Amino acid sequence: MSPILSLNSITKSFASKKIIDHLSLDIQAGEFVSILGPSGSGKSTLFHLIGGIYNPDEGEILLDGSQINGQRGSISYMPQSPSLLPWRTVLQNVLLGQELQGKKDVETARKMIEKAGLAGYTNAYPSQLSGGMKQRVSFIRALLSPQPVICLDEPFSALDELTRLDMQKWLLSIWDEHKKTILFVTHNIDEALFMSDRIVIISANPASITEEFILPFSRPRHKELLLTDEFLAWKRKIFFALRK
Incomplete structure (x- = not known):
């Protein structure tokens, strides 16, 4: 292989x-x-x-x-710090990698946010999240990117x-x-x-x-x-x- x-x-x-x-x-x-x-x-x-x-x-x-x-x-790259854009919500941050490639799968993004235990934070901003929550958002973004x-x-x-x-x-x-x-x-x-x-x-x-x-x-x-x-x-x- x-x-x-x-x-x-x-x-x-x-x-x-x-x-x-x-x-x-x-x-x-x-x-x-x-x-x-x-x-x-x-x-x-x-x-x-x-x-x-x-x-x-x-x-x-x-x-x-x-x-x-x-x-x-x-x-797709996930750095040491979550590197979330502070003016974008959790959902918008998660979709960023897809948007840069001209794609946008909102339904899958919502399901993954929910599975990460962040269902109540879909429209929250990074300043409202703990360090662990920010890392989950960052990883979902990397995972949803098409690379x-x-x-x-x-x-x-x-x-x-x-x-x-x-x-x-x-x-x-x-x-x-x-x-x-x-x-x-x-x-x-x-x-x-x-x-x-x-x-x-x-x-x-x-x-x-x-x-x-x-x-x-x-x-x-x-x-x-x-x-x-x-x-x-x-x-x-x-x-x-x-x-x-």
Whole structure:
């Protein structure tokens, strides 16, 4: 099966400093892949390359077999902060990605808002929402956008531990239903293990892939998984892989 997203020997430098060095990675359709690496290792730069904000110095990025180097709008992106437009309601924010592509499915948007537990907030503005609620709106917007791949850049890093776990479980429940391809950046080993099909470890600058792990945990995932011996054994394995 051909991958939906391929990074082929990607290299990127800024001011003569090499940030990413001949990095190659294939992502299959419907796969949930997490990228783990040290702070400042180029994870966000990688997303900017995939999103077309930057052009790679070398290599190519393929989406469904077509090169998208420097091409914006090919993937859906959810940043660390919700980045909701304060003058738009929840419904209007959710529909933004579709509107930019000339589409608008209000009925589906309303159903997803309701499933996210936000039925009473359809016409509310971001200032009226909690941090977790804003993140749900941001993810629904990314999920409803027509692009086949979603890049999530540490979307839960600002949330407290309990809210973060609730958001992880909610995101997985939505993802299990829609099975969009997700590339996820996080610093949190537990989060990567709990959510992913595969974990990719990248080195410090310049970033390159050092190890990949296919996880054995069945889906759907439940919070009790975090306390099992198998989960803790995998946590140790990933921890030591990051320290190499």
